[in-house]
Amino acid sequence: MTTLVISSIGPASSVQDGGRPGSQRYGLVPSGAIDRLALAAANTLAGNPPFTAAVEIGPFVATFTARGSAVRFALTGAPRNADIAKRPASFDSSMTLADGETLTLGFARGGAFSYLAIEGGIQGEPVFGSLSVNARAGLGSPYPRPLQAGDELRVAAASSATERRIELPAISDAPIRVVLGPQDDEFSDETKKLFLDSEWKISATSDRMGYRLEGPAIKHLYGHNIVSDGTVNGSIQVPGNGAPIVLMPDRGTSGGYPKIATVISADLGRFAQIQAGRGFRFKAIGMAEAQKELRNFVQLIGALPDRLRDIENFDLNLEALQDANVAGSAVSAIDTHTWETKTWHVTTPD
Amino acid sequence: MAAPLSPPRLLPSGDSAITVEFSRHIDDAASQRVLALDRAIARDAVGGVTETVPTYRSLLVHYDPVQIGFDALSEKLAELAGQPVPPVAHTRRWRIPVAYGGEHGIDLEDVAKTLQTTPDDIVARHVAGDYRVAMIGFTPGWSYLSGLEKFLHMPRRQNPRLLTPAGTVSVGGVQTGVQCLAGPSGWHLLGRTAVRTYQLHREPTFLLEPGDRVTFAGIDAKTFAEQDRAAEAGEIIAELIAS
Numbered sequence: 001m002t003t004l005v006i007s008s009i010g011p012a013s014s015v016q017d018g019g020r021p022g023s024q025r026y027g028l029v030p031s032g033a034i035d036r037l038a039l040a041a042a043n044t045l046a047g048n049p050p051f052t053a054a055v056e057i058g059p060f061v062a063t064f065t066a067r068g069s070a071v072r073f074a075l076t077g078a079p080r081n082a083d084i085a086k087r088p089a090s091f092d093s094s095m096t097l098a099d100g101e102t103l104t105l106g107f108a109r110g111g112a113f114s115y116l117a118i119e120g121g122i123q124g125e126p127v128f129g130s131l132s133v134n135a136r137a138g139l140g141s142p143y144p145r146p147l148q149a150g151d152e153l154r155v156a157a158a159s160s161a162t163e164r165r166i167e168l169p170a171i172s173d174a175p176i177r178v179v180l181g182p183q184d185d186e187f188s189d190e191t192k193k194l195f196l197d198s199e200w201k202i203s204a205t206s207d208r209m210g211y212r213l214e215g216p217a218i219k220h221l222y223g224h225n226i227v228s229d230g231t232v233n234g235s236i237q238v239p240g241n242g243a244p245i246v247l248m249p250d251r252g253t254s255g256g257y258p259k260i261a262t263v264i265s266a267d268l269g270r271f272a273q274i275q276a277g278r279g280f281r282f283k284a285i286g287m288a289e290a291q292k293e294l295r296n297f298v299q300l301i302g303a304l305p306d307r308l309r310d311i312e313n314f315d316l317n318l319e320a321l322q323d324a325n326v327a328g329s330a331v332s333a334i335d336t337h338t339w340e341t342k343t344w345h346v347t348t349p350d
Numbered sequence: 351m352a353a354p355l356s357p358p359r360l361l362p363s364g365d366s367a368i369t370v371e372f373s374r375h376i377d378d379a380a381s382q383r384v385l386a387l388d389r390a391i392a393r394d395a396v397g398g399v400t401e402t403v404p405t406y407r408s409l410l411v412h413y414d415p416v417q418i419g420f421d422a423l424s425e426k427l428a429e430l431a432g433q434p435v436p437p438v439a440h441t442r443r444w445r446i447p448v449a450y451g452g453e454h455g456i457d458l459e460d461v462a463k464t465l466q467t468t469p470d471d472i473v474a475r476h477v478a479g480d481y482r483v484a485m486i487g488f489t490p491g492w493s494y495l496s497g498l499e500k501f502l503h504m505p506r507r508q509n510p511r512l513l514t515p516a517g518t519v520s521v522g523g524v525q526t527g528v529q530c531l532a533g534p535s536g537w538h539l540l541g542r543t544a545v546r547t548y549q550l551h552r553e554p555t556f557l558l559e560p561g562d563r564v565t566f567a568g569i570d571a572k573t574f575a576e577q578d579r580a581a582e583a584g585e586i587i588a589e590l591i592a593s
Contacts, residue, residue, distance in 0.1 A: 024403045024412070026548065026556040027530075028490040127550060137490045137531065138550070182361035182369040227376050228487065228494075230403035230410025232367045254405055254487030262364030290365035291415040298416055 002068040004118060004153045007102065010060020012113075012207065014146045015122055015153075016249075018051030020130035020139075024230070024253045031132040031139075031249050034113055034208060035269035037168075037301065038077035042117035044304040045074030045094040045166055047159070053124065053131040054117035055147065059108035059275075064116065066097040072119035072158035073097060076168075078111025078273060093165040093311065094119075096158050111273040120156030134250060164308045169300070175283035176271045178236065178261040179290050182229075186220055186258035187238075194218065195244070195260055199279040203243075206276065208250040217242030220258060228256040234263030234271075248272065264290040266297035355383070358408075358431045360424045365415055370427055371408040376524055380407045381484045381496055385561045386435040387427070396426055404560040405485045406496065443563040443592035446528065448519050449574035450476070450541035457538040461504065461521070473568055475502055476519075476540060481526065481564045486556070491530030491548030493558050498526045510536030517542045517578075519566065528564075541568075544577035545588045552584050563592075 016039065019032020033039035033056055040050035055064075059078065074094040075082060082089040082105050089095055089103060091114075097103055108114060124131040124141030133140030143151055184192060194216055203212035224240040231237070235247040237257040246263060247255070261284065263271050274280050285293075361369040370387060373380035384404045391402055391411065398418030403410040413423055450473045451458040462469045481495035498521060506522045514520070514535040519528050522537030529535065530547040543566075547557045558564070569577070581587045 021412070022401050023490075023556070024401055024410075025486060025560060026490060027486045027488055027492050028548070028556075136533070137548075179362050179364055182363045182371075227374065227405070227407050228485070229369060229371070229405045229408045230363070230367070230487070232363050232410075232412070234364050252488045253403060254485065259363070262362070264365050287362055287365065287420045291419060294365050294415050 002066070002071060002155050002157045004071055004073075004155050005065045005067050006147055006149060006151045006153070007063040007065055008149045009062040009147050009151075010058050011146060012058030013060075013062065014056055014133035014135075014208075015053050015124070015140060015143070016056040016132045017053035017130055019132050019249060020128035023128060027253050028128070028137060029134065029249070029251055029253050030130075031134040031208075032130070033115070033132075034249055034272040035077055035115070037269050037297070038113070038115045038273075039117070040301045040304055041092065041166055041168055042074045042076040042115040044308065045076070045092070045164055046072065046117040046119045047094075047161060048117060048119065048121055050301055050304065052117065052121040054115050054122070055153070057105065057108075057114045057116060059112050061107060062105045063102055064097070065102045066099055067152075069099050069157035071097045071155055072161065073103070074117050075105075075114060076117075076166075077114040078108035080108050080114060081106035090165070092168060094161075094163045096163070108275075110275070112275060113273065118153070118155045119158060119161070123154040136250070163311050165311050166304065167307045167309060171270060171273075173280075175281040176274075177264045177267050177285045177290065177293070178234075178282050179264060179287060180261045180284050181259070182262075183226065183258040184260050186222060186226070187218065187260055188221055191219055191221075192260065196282055196284055199281055200244075201279055202274055202276045204276045208248050210245040210247050210251060211272070213244045213246065215243075218244055218260065224257055226256055226258050228254040231255045231259070232262060234265070234268050235259045236261045236263065246271065264293055266290075266293040355432055355434070357428060358383070358387075360427060362420065363410060365420075367410055367412045368420070368423060368427065369408050369410050370431060372431075373407040376406045376484075376496065378496060381482070382435055383431065384409045384484075387431050388560065389438075390430040390433065391427075394430070396423075396430075398423060403485075403487070405487065406494065438561070440593060441561065441563050442559070442590060443565070444558065445565050445567050445589040445591050446519075446543050446545050447569040447573070447577060447587065447589075448477075448541040448543045448566045449569050449571050452571060454515075454571065454574065455519070455539050455541035457520075458540050461538050461540065464504065465501065472502070472540065475499060476521075476526070477566050477568055479526070479565070483558050483560050483562045483564060484525075485560055486547075486558065489529070489531050489533055491528075491546070491556060491558075493528045493530075493547050493564075495526050495528070495564055498524060502526070504538060506536040507538065510534055514539060515542060517544060517546070519543055542574065543587075544574055544581040545586070546581055549581075549584070552586075557586065557588060565591075
């Protein structure tokens with residue numbers, strides 16, 4: 001039996017895959033990886049279908065040890081310093097951990113969530129077709145909760161496949177694109193302009209349910225209570241205090257606050273990776289453009305295997321690693337105090 | 351000839367969902383139109399629709415824009431929503447046992463005081479109601495019921511509780527409901543049921559469907575304890591009295 005033993009891991013880390021859509025009419029939210037492209041890229045490197053279950057790692061340090069045999073894996077998403085038995089390990093590449101070796105990950109920099117995909121996936125019992133953790137509903141496998149030190153993931157022994165790297169499109173720092181609505185008519189034109197023209201920051205109290213935004217107060221025209229209606233990933237709801245909340249994959253399936261706009265699907269992962277405290281802006285686009293971007297995004301994920309490259313020589317790798325180590329000295333102090341899993345004590349049913 | 355139905359508002363919820371809004375308020379006619387559209391989409395197997403989420407006043411339609419665009423789907427939904435609401439051939443009707451008051455319904459006494467009546471009267475009125483599952487949402491199995499008599503309408507609590515027990519039966523605003531999982535709530539807790547509206551590894555996992563009818567029956571705390579054990583073992587407990 002081969003296992004990946006988690007010797008240490010921070011909060012906000014869990015097993016996630018493509019999620020379990022189809023039961024939202026019963027109040028069960030799909031969950032799933034917060035950054036779909038990073039999940040798909042990690043799995044592609046590991047030789048898996050794109051939405052295979054992987055470890056979504058929150059911004060804190062984590063260590064993984066192979067037991068029983070070698071384990072082939074890939075890291076993507078928020079970059080960090082990483083090493084295997086003091087050898088630097090690279091992101092956006094597949095690698096193999098020999099039996100007994102430990103992969104050590106530092107704090108995330110330039111993002112929030114990293115993905116560790118393992119060749120052959122993670123063994124577990126899917127519920128509604130998914131291993132994704134949804135702690136509120138007691139769902140997820142092999143553990144129906146965020147990961148903890150001491151957890152063991154049953155995985156496959158490494159194959160002898162050649163190691164690969166993947167060339168991903170550069171991550172844009174352009175504004176996060178939204179489609180206005182469904183309740184933008186609950187806000188005045190001036191308020192909508194304020195929402196779109198202001199700089200926003202993600203609050204430290206954010207989690208997989210929702211990202212709270214810090215910026216100017218967004219005032220409602222007719223009060224903050226609407227009769228509950230359905231939500232989607234990326235719904236930007238505005239509660240009574242005027243501080244918008246962007247709903248994330250563990251959101252409630254319905255909510256009773258007006259929703260001024262919705263983050264487009266293609267930008268959700270990029271939005272999720274904005275570090276707490278860092279400024280960003282929104283930009284409204286039309287439906288046709290949003291749907292075109294989604295189709296492009298779906299194509300990008302489908303064509304990830306075309307972006308795989310053999311790792312020709314060590315020099316190339318070394319260069320990337322040196323860059324990583326230089327930037328690694330800039331680990332943000334904000335990280336260590338943010339992203340704690342503060343579960344849903346603020347939200348109540350409507 | 352009946353007056354034509356007012357067209358719903360078709361509101362974009364991002365690039366992959368449309369909110370079909372029939373009303374801005376909780377109203378029974380809107381709820382019936384929501385459920386009728388939900389059935390019509392299922393009946394016609396509308397291409398590109400991936401799932402639907404009924405609420406009191408709107409239907410959220412998730413779709414795959416690779417298969418169908420916003421304009422084409424809006425047109426189809428408007429057409430279906432404009433059709434007269436057909437009578438429902440079969441409605442499932444459930445009777446759900448509830449242990450009212452005491453430790454299981456810690457707000458019953460206060461609700462009675464506020465409404466200037468007795469706890470028994472509150473229970474009698476709640477049990478006499480004929481409810482419909484208008485929506486299931488927020489957390490798995492949380493069933494929001496329409497049909498609460500006006501006398502029992504009450505503003506929600508000023509300070510929502512951070513944790514209320516699984517199986518709580520409560521009232522809030524013009525609604526009553528059964529919550530399946532323990533969690534926060536700003537509603538007034540009248541009692542508890544052993545019925546799990548959501549239970550993994552049980553067939554069916556989700557007991558209630560939007561549109562189902564529900565009535566309640568009062569039971570004592572001892573019966574609740576027995577039923578709770580049976581429910582834990584996978585029994586449904588709720589009684590299907592018509593289907």
